[in-house]
Amino acid sequence: MFSGGPKPVQGAMKTPVIILANPxxxxxxxxxxRAMLNFGLTDLRLVNPREAWPNKKAEAMAVGAVSxxxxxxxxxxxxxxxxxxxxxxxxxGRDRLMAKRVATxxxxxxxxxxxxxxxxxxxxxxxxxxxxxxxxxxxxADAILTxxxxxxxxxxxxxxxxxxxxxxxxxGTHERPDFKLPVKYRRAxxxxxEDLIGFFEHIEGxxxxxxxxxxxxxxxxxxxxxxxxxxxxxxxxxxxxxxxxMVRALTGGKKRRKKDESE
Amino acid sequence: MFSGGPKPVQGAMKTPVIILANPxxxxxxxxxxRAMLNFGLTDLRLVNPREAWPNKKAEAMAVGAVSxxxxxxxxxxxxxxxxxxxxxxxxxGRDRLMAKRVATxxxxxxxxxxxxxxxxxxxxxxxxxxxxxxxxxxxxADAILTxxxxxxxxxxxxxxxxxxxxxxxxxGTHERPDFKLPVKYRRAxxxxxEDLIGFFEHIEGxxxxxxxxxxxxxxxxxxxxxxxxxxxxxxxxxxxxxxxxMVRALTGGKKRRKKDESE
Numbered sequence: 029m030f031s032g033g034p035k036p037v038q039g040a041m042k043t044p045v046i047i048l049a050n051p052x053x054x055x056x057x058x059x060x061x062r063a064m065l066n067f068g069l070t071d072l073r074l075v076n077p078r079e080a081w082p083n084k085k086a087e088a089m090a091v092g093a094v095s096x097x098x099x100x101x102x103x104x105x106x107x108x109x110x111x112x113x114x115x116x117x118x119x120x121g122r123d124r125l126m127a128k129r130v131a132t133x134x135x136x137x138x139x140x141x142x143x144x145x146x147x148x149x150x151x152x153x154x155x156x157x158x159x160x161x162x163x164x165x166x167x168x169a170d171a172i173l174t175x176x177x178x179x180x181x182x183x184x185x186x187x188x189x190x191x192x193x194x195x196x197x198x199x200g201t202h203e204r205p206d207f208k209l210p211v212k213y214r215r216a217x218x219x220x221x222e223d224l225i226g227f228f229e230h231i232e233g234x235x236x237x238x239x240x241x242x243x244x245x246x247x248x249x250x251x252x253x254x255x256x257x258x259x260x261x262x263x264x265x266x267x268x269x270x271x272x273x274m275v276r277a278l279t280g281g282k283k284r285r286k287k288d289e290s291e
Numbered sequence: 292m293f294s295g296g297p298k299p300v301q302g303a304m305k306t307p308v309i310i311l312a313n314p315x316x317x318x319x320x321x322x323x324x325r326a327m328l329n330f331g332l333t334d335l336r337l338v339n340p341r342e343a344w345p346n347k348k349a350e351a352m353a354v355g356a357v358s359x360x361x362x363x364x365x366x367x368x369x370x371x372x373x374x375x376x377x378x379x380x381x382x383x384g385r386d387r388l389m390a391k392r393v394a395t396x397x398x399x400x401x402x403x404x405x406x407x408x409x410x411x412x413x414x415x416x417x418x419x420x421x422x423x424x425x426x427x428x429x430x431x432a433d434a435i436l437t438x439x440x441x442x443x444x445x446x447x448x449x450x451x452x453x454x455x456x457x458x459x460x461x462x463g464t465h466e467r468p469d470f471k472l473p474v475k476y477r478r479a480x481x482x483x484x485e486d487l488i489g490f491f492e493h494i495e496g497x498x499x500x501x502x503x504x505x506x507x508x509x510x511x512x513x514x515x516x517x518x519x520x521x522x523x524x525x526x527x528x529x530x531x532x533x534x535x536x537m538v539r540a541l542t543g544g545k546k547r548r549k550k551d552e553s554e
Contacts, residue, residue, distance in 0.1 A: 063451050065444045092444055130470040176461060176468050181328045181355055188326050191451045192458050198439060205439050207393040 041201060042144045045071045045151035046190060047109050049165055052078045052157045058089025058097065059187030060154075065093035067194035068201070072100040073109045073151075106153070106165050115143045115150040118169035119189060120160050121182045129171040133193050136173045137200035152193055157186050219268045227268045228255055231275050238279075304464060305407045308334045308414035309453060310372050310379075312428055315341045315420045321352025321360065322450030323417075328356035330457035331464070335363040336372045336414075369416070369428050378406045378413040381432035382452060383423050384445045392434040396456050399436045400463035415456055420449050482531045490531045491518055494538050501542075 046064055051057050051074060061072060074081065081102055087094050103109035110116050117136050131139070140150045153169060155161030166172065175184060175192050184192070219227075232241065232251055241247045263271070309327055314320050314337060324335060337344065344365055350357050366372035373379050380399050394402065403413045416432060418424030429435065438447060438455050447455070482490075495504065495514055504510045526534070 059448060059451070062448060066440045066447055066451070068441045092446070132467060174468070174470065175458070176465060177329045178331045178461070183355070184329050185322060185325060185354075185450075188322070188329070188451065188454045191454055195438070195455050195458070198441070202439060204395060205437070207437065 041141075042147060042149065043069050043071060044140045044144065044197065045073055045110075045113060045149065046194075047073045047075065047106070047151050047153045048077070048186070048190075049075045049106055049153055049161055050078065050156040051186065053186075054079050054083035054085035055089045056157060056186045057083065058086035058093075060190040061086070061090040061096040061100070062093040063187055063191035064194050065096050067191075067198035069194050069197060070096055070099065072096050074100055074102045075106050075109045076104055077102065106168055110151055110153070110168060112149055113151045114148045115139060116169045117152045117171055117173040118161050118166040119152060119154045119173045119175070119193065120166060121174055121177060121184065122160060124163065124166055124172065126163070126166070128166070128169075130174050131171055133173060133175055133196040134200060136171070136193070137196045139171075140197070141200055154186060154189055217264065219263050219265045223265055223268050224258070224263065227263075227272055228258065230272055234275055234279050304404075305410060305412065306332050306334060307403045307407065307460065308336055308373075308376060308412065309457075310336045310338065310369070310414050310416045311340075311449070311453075312338045312369055312416055312424055313341065313419040314449065316449075317342050317346035317348035318352045319420060319449045320346065321349035321356075323453040324349070324353040324359040324363070325356040326450055326454035327457050328359050330454075330461035332457050332460060333359055333362065335359050337363055337365045338369050338372045339367055340365065369431055373414055373416070373431060375412055376414045377411045378402060379432045380415045380434055380436040381424050381429040382415060382417045382436045382438070382456065383429060384437055384440060384447065385423060387426065387429055387435065389426070389429070391429070391432075393437050394434055396436060396438055396459040397463060399434070399456070400459045402434075403460070404463055417449060417452055480527065482526050482528045486528055486531050487521070487526065490526075490535055491521065493535055497538055497542050 046060070046069055048057060048060065051060075054077075057074065057077065064070065064072060077083070079085075081100075082097065086097055090097050101109075117131065117140075136152070140152075143150045152173060153161060153165060155165065173193065175189060177184060228251075232254070235241050241250055261267075309323070309332055311320060311323065314323075320337065320340065327333065327335060340346070342348075344363075345360065349360055353360050364372075380394065380403075399415070403415075406413045415436060416424060416428060418428065436456065438452060440447060495517070498504050504513055524530075
């Protein structure tokens with residue numbers, strides 16, 4: 029669970045419609061619906077799906093996102109599916125050899141956010157599994173959305189493609205989560221320098237005694253390296269006490285045993 | 292195909308290892324492999340997969356990425372799978388109630404790029420489908436990677452999770468593709484202003500003649516709106532000629548017919 033909430037916008041932010049053109053495989057529709065809801069999208073439209081609708085295989089893949097499938101609307105043609113939308117992107121990785129603007133997912137999200145902030149309905153089309161969108165479908169869109177991929181293996185799975193666009197939508201409309209742990213699990217403050225230096229002197233004293241810091245000419249560099257290492261560990265007071273206990277145990281263990289017995 | 296190539300780095304950039312812990316379903320391993328290769332990752336390791344390996348269902352889902360499956364290495368334990376790696380992220384969406392650093396996918400990629408640029412092997416772990424990584428597996432990692440998701444429906448499909456991380460890897464290691472069309476399909480230069488204004492005056496003259504620009508008091512605003520619209524269309528010379536032909540056709544059609552007959 030994240031505490032990073034939505035970015036402040038004027039009024040309640042609408043979300044873009046996801047339009048799947050001629051989807052062939054129920055599982056892919058379900059996987060797309062799951063990815064949509066994972067990233068806060070809920071408005072799904074299907075153009076002429078090959079399999080009967082509603083579809084059990086889609087529901088099995090959607091897991092907890094069945095609500096997205098239940099509210100999905102089915103259309104006979106792309107023209108009908110996008111009739112009420114303004115800005116529409118056509119997702120395709122292939123060269124279309126048409127003079128249409130091409131945006132990356134994050135660039136497209138920026139435009140969608142700007143339009144939706146003014147309550148203008150927008151959408152993103154995705155093509156059928158085998159061949160993607162037809163040229164006629166791409167022509168209906170204002171611009172092309174292309175997910176940058178490995179040119180040697182560019183063809184994305186339909187649901188993966190929806191997931192990447194939905195992920196960028198979520199990223200573009202939410203502050204970075206702050207990942208704060210509940211107070212009781214939150215990391216304690218760093219040990220203060222008196223405690224830390226007390227530990228340095230304790231362990232270095234023991235290491236001098238056992239002639240680990242030898243020869244003398246190398247001692248300053250060895251101490252410096254060790255102190256840098258301890259600093260890097262960003263120790264808390266409790267961790268410093270634990271380390272001192274470990275050193276005492278390793279150098280005879282009397283004190284810890286004595287303490288335990290006295291308890 | 293993109294002309295946006297890899298970002299310049301010193302030497303050949305290694306890629307992070309993707310480690311799937313106890314994957315349950317062959318199809319998910321195949322889908323993860325496909326997403327990996329889509330975004331330039333090839334090094335897959337499996338810890339104790341539930342189904343027999345190699346796996347036909349994984350191969351069917353991988354489509355053109357079977358090479359990733361063929362070169363995948365199988366390990367009995369996570370400890371063995373990450374033995375040769377330095378920086379390792381554990382991907383999880385659940386609160387782990389442990390004082391471990393948490394990074395978003397793009398932040399993690401930035402760290403992976405920095406390490407890999409110095410030829411230090413790195414990896415990202417992903418947990419089993421139902422429950423994700425165990426706490427013992429997370430503890431083996433240097434930091435947590437969390438894909439920001441809808442807090443009301445946070446659980447990502449395994450392959451989707453791999454896809455998002457791989458997508459950020461590709462994005463973080465490649466320049467933005469420049470989407471340039473081959474020269475013969477590239478959009479021609481804008482019409483120059485003389486041609487454009489010639490068209491404006493032509494169509495406005497015809498609209499005056501048919502009393503469309505009426506009443507006179509509103510003419511300047513109507514003309515201004517139309518000219519703004521034509522400018523927004525970013526017309527080429529050829530498009531201006533086409534529009535002039537359309538106006539001639541709509542106002543009698545003599546000239547176009549005459550031209551056709553003379554050819």
